Amino acid sequence: MINRDINVVQVSRPAAGFTMIEVLVTLFVLALGLIGVIGLQARGQQAELESYQRGQALVLLQDMVDRMNANRADAHAGNYVTASPVGGGTTLTDCSALTGSRLAATGLSARQRQTGPLASSSGVS
Numbered sequence: 001m002i003n004r005d006i007n008v009v010q011v012s013r014p015a016a017g018f019t020m021i022e023v024l025v026t027l028f029v030l031a032l033g034l035i036g037v038i039g040l041q042a043r044g045q046q047a048e049l050e051s052y053q054r055g056q057a058l059v060l061l062q063d064m065v066d067r068m069n070a071n072r073a074d075a076h077a078g079n080y081v082t083a084s085p086v087g088g089g090t091t092l093t094d095c096s097a098l099t100g101s102r103l104a105a106t107g108l109s110a111r112q113r114q115t116g117p118l119a120s121s122s123g124v125s
Helices: 020-070 072-077 100-120
Strands: none
Touching: 020 072
């Protein structure tokens, strides 16, 4: 009888597929990326609203300058200066027969009507 020592060699197969930990790490990284994209989208919308409001403020400022240039005497007399902030007015005034300081006051009333939506919006200082 021949006694043979046979060495049994186990051949390991290469791993196939993904492990559960790899899948969980991938999902975690993907979730972080999506949260970042959502935050970026929110900031973009906020910046767009702020840009719109700044544009509207420039239009209103140009209107104020035009009204003051058209009525320089009242502008130099200080009739366009108010003690309270301008904005939020809702009444309409017929200004066809107004002159002088009454016209300046009407200009402020018109500005109150124009700035109403801007003054009531929140978030932008």
